[in-house]
Amino acid sequence: MSRLTSPKVVNIEDLRRLAKRRLPKVIFDYIDGGADGEITMRENCRAFYDISFRPRNAVSLANCDLSTRTLGLGLSLPVLLAPLGYSRLMHRRGELAAAAAAGRAGIGYILSTFSGHKLEDVKATSAGPVWFQLYMVGGRETAETAIERARTAGYSALVITIDTAVAGMRERDFRNGVKALLGGSLLAKVPYLPNIAAHPVWLASFLMDGGLPTLHNIVIPGKGTLPVMDVDTALASATVTWNDFTWIRQVWSGPIVVKGVLTGDDARRAVDEGAAAVVVSNHGGRQLDCVPASVRALPEVVGAVNGQIDVLMDGGIRRGSDIVKALCLGARAVLIGRAYAYGLAAAGEAGVTRALEILRDDLERTLRLLGCESVSELNRSFVSEAYSRLSSQPRNFQMVE
Numbered sequence: 010m011s012r013l014t015s016p017k018v019v020n021i022e023d024l025r026r027l028a029k030r031r032l033p034k035v036i037f038d039y040i041d042g043g044a045d046g047e048i049t050m051r052e053n054c055r056a057f058y059d060i061s062f063r064p065r066n067a068v069s070l071a072n073c074d075l076s077t078r079t080l081g082l083g084l085s086l087p088v089l090l091a092p093l094g095y096s097r098l099m100h101r102r103g104e105l106a107a108a109a110a111a112g113r114a115g116i117g118y119i120l121s122t123f124s125g126h127k128l129e130d131v132k133a134t135s136a137g138p139v140w141f142q143l144y145m146v147g148g149r150e151t152a153e154t155a156i157e158r159a160r161t162a163g164y165s166a167l168v169i170t171i172d173t174a175v176a177g178m179r180e181r182d183f184r185n186g187v188k189a190l191l192g193g194s195l196l197a198k199v200p201y202l203p204n205i206a207a208h209p210v211w212l213a214s215f216l217m218d219g220g221l222p223t224l225h226n227i228v229i230p231g232k233g234t235l236p237v238m239d240v241d242t243a244l245a246s247a248t249v250t251w252n253d254f255t256w257i258r259q260v261w262s263g264p265i266v267v268k269g270v271l272t273g274d275d276a277r278r279a280v281d282e283g284a285a286a287v288v289v290s291n292h293g294g295r296q297l298d299c300v301p302a303s304v305r306a307l308p309e310v311v312g313a314v315n316g317q318i319d320v321l322m323d324g325g326i327r328r329g330s331d332i333v334k335a336l337c338l339g340a341r342a343v344l345i346g347r348a349y350a351y352g353l354a355a356a357g358e359a360g361v362t363r364a365l366e367i368l369r370d371d372l373e374r375t376l377r378l379l380g381c382e383s384v385s386e387l388n389r390s391f392v393s394e395a396y397s398r399l400s401s402q403p404r405n406f407q408m409v410e
């Protein structure tokens with residue numbers, strides 16, 4: 010019996026447990042953690058509990074259609090793998106493994122700028138649609154080189170992440186000595202080495218892979234590629250502003266996806282700037298803490314966009330029923346981040362495939378139990394009215410004395 014199959018791995022939390030066992034604390038916490046008090050990160054998951062289903066029972070369905078289309082591309086499930094920087098630290102095949110698993114499952118993969126594998130190799134590994142997520146590290150000239158490479162390699166959309174004016178305060182990274190491990194003197198690293206040594210399987214794989222990866226897709230003119238750097242340094246020069254969009258449209262003629270939208274105003278601005286889709290996202294609770302859970306922000310964005318472009322969402326998806334709820338509230342598809350990162354860290358491509366299998370089975374079962382034969386037929390009538398009322402009004406908190 011494989012360690013990835015039932016009953017050992019029944020849900021995403023089981024993959025998380027395996028990832029925690031295999032990874033040094035500094036890497037596990039980089040995936041698992043969020044910003045400040047991690048309020049938004051927890052709320053992303055918890056907010057799904059507030060939404061209840063309204064099933065149509067006594068219905069038997071011969072087939073269930075889980076497929077959807079976004080930006081003209083067919084997906085076998087309404088799911089894409091979100092861009093995750095430094096995936097090569099989770100597993101040495103990192104981005105290659107994730108892209109291959111996505112392609113095999115017939116879904117999309119979004120490659121982060123902060124990738125340890127060359128974007129050309131990642132594209133070649135996947136049989137499905139692959140999008141490139143752009144950070145402006147190194148300025149416009151550097152970004153233009155990456156965009157041109159992505160175009161030549163066949164990436165079908167450019168994803169612009171807009172919620173990283175600076176890096177969020179990831180407290181776990183500070184406590185785990187990320188800065189010291191990446192840049193400090195050997196002496197500064199010493200306190201953190203025992204925990205890394207206590208994870209020999211990961212360590213052996215990391216060393217055999219050549220240690221810290223190079224960021225192959227950031228080629229700075231006159232300087233060359235960059236090494237892995239801490240998130241503060243990486244994001245310090247990576248910010249994209251609305252002023253960059255005119256230039257982006259000049260250098261990229263394909264569809265543009267704006268990721269990190271939480272309000273109707275930003276959604277309408279994205280439409281005005283020529284976006285083909287927006288992603289309602291708070292970066293998995295890793296940037297500004299205390300912004301709303303993505304699923305709570307979703308109805309406002311769906312209303313503001315008013316069918317002009319596709320609305321995608323991410324944040325807190327751990328079960329197929331979460332995907333169904335997001336689609337009921339107007340998302341065309343969801344991105345998943347940690348749900349596949351845990352699988353990748355636990356077992357590479359096989360782990361990502363297992364994560365997708367769990368979500369796919371959940372999704373189909375949920376549709377059948379709801380009495381809905383296609384994801385395209387999901388709408389607000391399948392979720393509780395109580396939620397709809399709550400989502401359009403701020404929540405009242407009563408002070409208890």
Ligand code: FNR
Pocket residue numbers: 039040041053091092093094121122123142170268290291292293294295323324325326344345346347348350
């Ligand atoms: C991210 N995210 C992210 N987003 C992005 O636009 N570029 C990036 O390089 C990264 N890197 C990254 C690393 C890790 C380890 C995580 C967990 C997240 C955010 C990501 O794309 C997505 O928005 C969230 O992960 C969604 O939330 P869940 O599914 O993880 O709850």
